[in-house]
Amino acid sequence: MKLMIFGAGFSGLAIARALATQSMFAGGTTRNPQRFADLAQAGLTPFLYQGADFSDSIRVALGETTHLVMSIAPDADGDPLLGRLGGGLKQFMPKLAWIGYLSTVGVYGDHGGAWVDETMPCKPVSKRSVARMGAEQGWTGMAEHAGVPLAIIRLSGIYGPGRNALKTMSEGKARRLIKPGQVFNRIHVADIGGATALLARQSLGGIFNVTDDKPAPPQDVVAHAAKLMGVPPPPEVDFETADLSPMARSFYGENKRVSNARIKAAGYQFLHPDYEAGLGALWREQSWAG
Numbered sequence: 001m002k003l004m005i006f007g008a009g010f011s012g013l014a015i016a017r018a019l020a021t022q023s024m025f026a027g028g029t030t031r032n033p034q035r036f037a038d039l040a041q042a043g044l045t046p047f048l049y050q051g052a053d054f055s056d057s058i059r060v061a062l063g064e065t066t067h068l069v070m071s072i073a074p075d076a077d078g079d080p081l082l083g084r085l086g087g088g089l090k091q092f093m094p095k096l097a098w099i100g101y102l103s104t105v106g107v108y109g110d111h112g113g114a115w116v117d118e119t120m121p122c123k124p125v126s127k128r129s130v131a132r133m134g135a136e137q138g139w140t141g142m143a144e145h146a147g148v149p150l151a152i153i154r155l156s157g158i159y160g161p162g163r164n165a166l167k168t169m170s171e172g173k174a175r176r177l178i179k180p181g182q183v184f185n186r187i188h189v190a191d192i193g194g195a196t197a198l199l200a201r202q203s204l205g206g207i208f209n210v211t212d213d214k215p216a217p218p219q220d221v222v223a224h225a226a227k228l229m230g231v232p233p234p235p236e237v238d239f240e241t242a243d244l245s246p247m248a249r250s251f252y253g254e255n256k257r258v259s260n261a262r263i264k265a266a267g268y269q270f271l272h273p274d275y276e277a278g279l280g281a282l283w284r285e286q287s288w289a290g
Helices: 010-018 033-041 056-064 127-146 165-170 189-202 218-229 246-251 261-265 275-285
Strands: 002-006 025-030 045-048 067-070 098-104 150-155 157-159 176-178 186-188 206-210 236-238
Touching: 002 010, 002 056, 010 025, 010 033, 010 189, 025 033, 025 056, 033 045, 045 056, 067 189, 098 127, 098 189, 127 150, 150 189, 157 189, 157 275, 165 218, 165 275, 176 218, 186 189, 186 275, 189 206, 206 261, 218 275
Parallel strands: 002 025, 002 067, 025 045, 067 098, 098 150, 150 206, 157 186, 176 236
Antiparallel strands: none
């Protein structure tokens, strides 16, 4: 396997680590050259990519790439990579055998707390989710034209070392917002790496929700973090009167429980099947601070 990850951030580095033993070569892009050391530590050859044309070094790496992971979010102009691949995937990656596109469960929109799976029609609400839906469609068409399997990997709220309720509690920023009936799914970044690695190794295409077993009210996660730390949880705050940014408030406009049955049927066993297991591991390992 010769792997290229466009957007080797929090999730991309986890994927690189999960595929390290299967990769004869692994490259990853970043917009910031100061992050080159982080990529190298994860086993990636770092490349600078800021959305313009491909550099000569990236073109050479793409010429040998067999497995591509796209982890860059759409911007105001849409997906930042599709336009650069206008001539077709095989023009740049003649050896390409599999694509993984990291998307979001936000594309399902609001379902009033009901369960959704990959067969449900998408009705995204927020602009960012609408953009993700457009990117999914663009990658689907590009992959079909190239005859390459595409795994669309829909992620829920990501947490892990340095990005979790334990750290928010330690910084005094945690809030227990109460909106009756509201639930969210979550996913530990290590499970993003593990699930994507399974799909890549088996060259599986299709849509897969990579999310935990236990959709839960957000205030429960904060309370559990406080319990692990042995401190009182912050007071409850009514969502309707809370001081929130428009973006933060928009997350609460989508309420659903997301099923992960398909990725389990593909053979993946979650390392952290719910937020209690994930936060517990971060606390025991003392990796929560990052």
